[in-house]
Amino acid sequence: MSENVSQRHANRQALVQFLYMIEMNPPEEMTDSIRMFFESREHPRVWYGYAEELLAGILDELDSIDARIGELAKNWEFGRIARTDLAILRLGIYEILHREDVPPVVVIDEAVELSREFSTEKSNTFINGLLDRVMQEVERPNRERLF
Template sequence: MSTRRDNRVAAMQFLYQWSLNSADDLGAELILFFKEMPKPRDYYGFAEELIHGAITHLDEIDTIIKSYLRNWDFDRIARIDLAILRLAIYEMLKRRDIPPVVSINEAIDLSKDYSIPDAKRFINGILDQYKLTLDRPLRSAARD
């Protein structure tokens, strides 16, 4: 598995955990979380960036997710699928150095490994709709 994939998995796992039991002290939670990881904390620098970004922009990200739900209640989204969606939408929304199609493909791969078989269609449906609103190239990093 690549370093970036390892980091996305770690970020997704933390966001999943955070969705079940968010604490007041993100820094302390991250210290505890990374102590349990198989590699040293500095290996997970990209994961920390993703975690901080997703949590910082959580309200905006959740508003985006809610806007694409059809006949589905936000509170019924499986927490693992929500973590994957939050991670991918954060990347697409704020990480212009990551091509949106990469974020979508990574999210679908995460759903294949960590969720139920139908989750990939649900996640892909939301992310595919959201990508149409982006003002940047879909297959390459944006140049700002």
């Protein structure tokens, strides 16, 4: 695994942890929470630039991302989705819809791997299914970066 790929995976891992944390215990001051979280990680904060970039986008698009999850998870009440799975889905949907530099199949592979690392055995099927439906709706190559 190349350094860039492993760094991006580690950034996604940290981001899922942060999204889970703020879902379980919403911070009073988001900026301070972000700073403290990333400064307490294994690497210097600058190393997590990709995670912080994704986080800013996810927070900006959170309402529309959550609405999309609600539409996709037809047989699930939104509140019943495991918080870890919700964090992974928020990340995956954001990357598929807003990061044209990451092929959708890579996003789904990463999300499934994150679900194996952080969630239950059945979560990867649930996450894979929802993100695959999002991928089918985007009008770009599934296996290529656009730039």
